[in-house]
Amino acid sequence: MEYAIEMLNITKEFPGIKANDDITLQVRKGEIHALLGENGAGKSTLMSILFGLYQPDMGEIKINGQSVKINDPNDANKYNIGMVHQHFKLVHNFTVLENIILGVEEKGLFGKLKTDNARKKVMGLSEKYHLNIDPDAKIEDITVGMQQRVEILKMLYRNNDILIFDEPTAVLTPQEIDELMKIMKELIKEGKSIIFITHKLNEIKAVADRCTIIRKGRYVGTVNVADVTKEQLSEMMVGHKVNLTVTKDEHE
Structure with a gap:
């Protein structure tokens, strides 16, 4: 299988916290790959390592099968990796x-x-x-x-061929979200590969091909989005069964 990006056994520790603990992420060429996890699960740390903002303590990054070292965002750019940060850099x-x-x-x-x-x-x-x-x-x-x-x-x-979207829908209106999803699908048609960081299950079901779930800094698994329910995704994300429907009593 031809992978655009492989992050293998990535570990990153900050004083008092293991932000990434032996995480593996493999993104195929031409797919939208969701990276799912709760706030604080380690998603942004992992992407900051891929974009050269942090260095991993352990692990390896491969691009198109070749092992690389990404020291800073200029290196990331050299390897055709681009990132839309949650807070725009404009x-x-x-x-x-x-x-x-x-x-x-x-x-x-x-x-x-x-x-x-x-x-x-x-x-x-x-x-x-x-x-x-x-x-x-x-x-x-x-x-x-x-x-x-x-x-x-x-x-x-x-x-850039590898495009990282960090929680891209957090700041958008519903109509803008729909438009962004269309744009992402267009980009894939042109052979780009997208990493889509989110904790919104509806959006994963709408656009992602595969999804890697991380919980509390650890790798939980990678699934084909078409083969799992939102309930299964949320269970992997939080570690226990979750009821996604809100039940309300009759109002008196």
Whole structure:
């Protein structure tokens, strides 16, 4: 099986806490792979290791079967890994276009910024994935949903193949969530691989192919989403049976 990403036996300890305790995550090429766990289960630590923000104490990372060392986010970028953080990393008084090309700008004569090619590429990507962004709008003037699309475009502009979405629906309206799901499915059609960090079972059932569950920093298992119920997923996530229907007494 060809894996885009393998994180094998990853362990990461902070003073007084084992955030990741021997966790393995294997993401196939061209799949949406959900990473499920309660708050504090160790999901963000694991993704921060993949993105080069932390170094694992133990374990190995492989990309397309090759063992790699990811020392910082620049390395992650070099290996075509991109991440949309829960709290966007955008400069509010810059335009959409300026934010997308930040750090990978094309300079012309006397260091003058050349944006013509960048603009063409950005608009091409925006149309291809139905992102409908206005390149000249300032970040502070656009909705949170649009800001997230700018973050997605930043990854696409850098030709990232492995896209990490960290709790991407937490800040969105229901309509924006539906639109994001469509965008994720489009990205997969183009051969991208997505890691989707969440604790929302409905969303996993809606878009994910497979799901890896972690609980209290430990690996619980990886399942085909089509083969499990939401009840089974929630049970794996919290470690005991959960009743997902709210029963209410008649109001007197």
